[in-house]
Amino acid sequence: MGCDNMASRVVLKNVSKTYRMDQGKRLDTLDDVSLALNDKEFVSIVGPSGCGKSTIFRLITKIEGSFQGEILINDVPVKDSRETISYMQQKDLLMPWRKIMDNVILPLELKGFSREKSQKLASEHIDEFGLTGFEQAYPNQLSGGMRQRAALLRTFLVDSNIMLLDEPFGALDAMTRGGMQEWLLNIWQTYQKSVLFITHDVDEAIFLSDRIYVLSERPGHVLHELKIDFDRPRNKSIMHSEKYLAYKKEISAYC
Amino acid sequence: MKKPTSTDNRRLINRASISLFYVGILLLWQFVTAILETPNYILPSPYAIWLELIDSFPLLLMHARITVIEVLAGFSIALFLSVFLSIAMDRYQYIKELLYPMMVITQTVPIMAIAPLMMIWFGFGLTPKIIVVVLVCFFPIAVSLTEGLSSVDPELIDLMKTMDASESQIFLKCKLPASMPSFFAGLRIAATYSVMGAVVSEWVGAQEGLGIFMTRVMKSYRTPALFAVIIFIIAITLIFVAVIDAIGRKAMPWTNERRSLR
Numbered sequence: 180m181g182c183d184n185m186a187s188r189v190v191l192k193n194v195s196k197t198y199r200m201d202q203g204k205r206l207d208t209l210d211d212v213s214l215a216l217n218d219k220e221f222v223s224i225v226g227p228s229g230c231g232k233s234t235i236f237r238l239i240t241k242i243e244g245s246f247q248g249e250i251l252i253n254d255v256p257v258k259d260s261r262e263t264i265s266y267m268q269q270k271d272l273l274m275p276w277r278k279i280m281d282n283v284i285l286p287l288e289l290k291g292f293s294r295e296k297s298q299k300l301a302s303e304h305i306d307e308f309g310l311t312g313f314e315q316a317y318p319n320q321l322s323g324g325m326r327q328r329a330a331l332l333r334t335f336l337v338d339s340n341i342m343l344l345d346e347p348f349g350a351l352d353a354m355t356r357g358g359m360q361e362w363l364l365n366i367w368q369t370y371q372k373s374v375l376f377i378t379h380d381v382d383e384a385i386f387l388s389d390r391i392y393v394l395s396e397r398p399g400h401v402l403h404e405l406k407i408d409f410d411r412p413r414n415k416s417i418m419h420s421e422k423y424l425a426y427k428k429e430i431s432a433y434c
Numbered sequence: 435m436k437k438p439t440s441t442d443n444r445r446l447i448n449r450a451s452i453s454l455f456y457v458g459i460l461l462l463w464q465f466v467t468a469i470l471e472t473p474n475y476i477l478p479s480p481y482a483i484w485l486e487l488i489d490s491f492p493l494l495l496m497h498a499r500i501t502v503i504e505v506l507a508g509f510s511i512a513l514f515l516s517v518f519l520s521i522a523m524d525r526y527q528y529i530k531e532l533l534y535p536m537m538v539i540t541q542t543v544p545i546m547a548i549a550p551l552m553m554i555w556f557g558f559g560l561t562p563k564i565i566v567v568v569l570v571c572f573f574p575i576a577v578s579l580t581e582g583l584s585s586v587d588p589e590l591i592d593l594m595k596t597m598d599a600s601e602s603q604i605f606l607k608c609k610l611p612a613s614m615p616s617f618f619a620g621l622r623i624a625a626t627y628s629v630m631g632a633v634v635s636e637w638v639g640a641q642e643g644l645g646i647f648m649t650r651v652m653k654s655y656r657t658p659a660l661f662a663v664i665i666f667i668i669a670i671t672l673i674f675v676a677v678i679d680a681i682g683r684k685a686m687p688w689t690n691e692r693r694s695l696r
Contacts, residue, residue, distance in 0.1 A: 240592075242595065266593065272590045274612075276688045
């Protein structure tokens, strides 16, 4: 499965998940999913809405406990893992009562860092995340793109090697999204993170990823895995190449 | 920064027209009572009410003092109790299931039924009035805080859990601040209820207070004095609500900053 000899950050082996609903009904969400995220890799999971993509993240972050199969975080079974993973949902989930600076330092604060130390750490990255001048603004004063960047900075400050991003640009308009994608690649390359990225946008997945898993409708299972072989750093011009279209065709065959 | 803009002008015109509207109503009232020569005990003119207000001001102030004491004591006790119980109900589902029905039931019993009972149990002093105020204030505060605490987006709580937040961190950094808008809406309602509750319980029997003063002037057909009492009650309520709003704005600065910086 393309894992080679590289260190694996996240591994799912034959993972299935069933929700028990009222009146004894069962909802099969994931069916025998196997996938891997290697060190410093950018891997996307594409699939239709409601195919259980987000459930994968909820299992990796231990929000959901029970499942069949095996999940390893840095080669440790997920339930024994002490790793605090950077996780970002589709909604920015910024706290409206906190200024941007106080929002982004939340993970540091929860670790027990003092407010001064947290702010000092965060301010080193404010510029990179395009939030200069907005540290003292409240979230409802910011545009969608800026709120998303603030949420990403908060996720980033969790300071894990593993980042799980669940459709972070799903709510943004196409123009804003394009800029954000290039910016995200920059951040990823600078800080050498391992990113697992959920999206339903095929273009986004090809542009960003080293590898892509295509998931089926519910119950989700892996239909196809493909390697995206473009040089880094990438820019949007690759989207006009033959190779790009071939990748797109390959994915479209499955969804 | 202070340059007047067209929206500032419009706001000024709006304000002026609103005050003009109310002054107009008062003038119309004065005019009608003068034309129809209505006797004072049926409908006094605004001017007659004004004279009465000035005349009995020291007396009104004395009675108002008692009512305000009842209101503040009852409100504070209700605030303390409801904050304590709401937090307990939020933390333990069992306590919520145990107490919530009782809270709703106490709310359906009319104050007019409770007030005499309290008088029988606790006499004519301040205690029965304070208890009535506690009873009417408790429910809106407790319900608004309970709802506020459970209004948090569960995904935000999940997110905090992935950041290894403890239960107390989730409560203090997330649930409590998120509940503030709802909490202050409840305090506002409780503030208006509290004055009403105090006045009604004084009707039943008291030595001093705006409620007992009200029944006295009604019995002697001093209608202008009745209106003067009503003005006092309105003023006390409005001041109380304004104080709570001011505290609310201080406590929730993010709700004032709607203006965009985009």
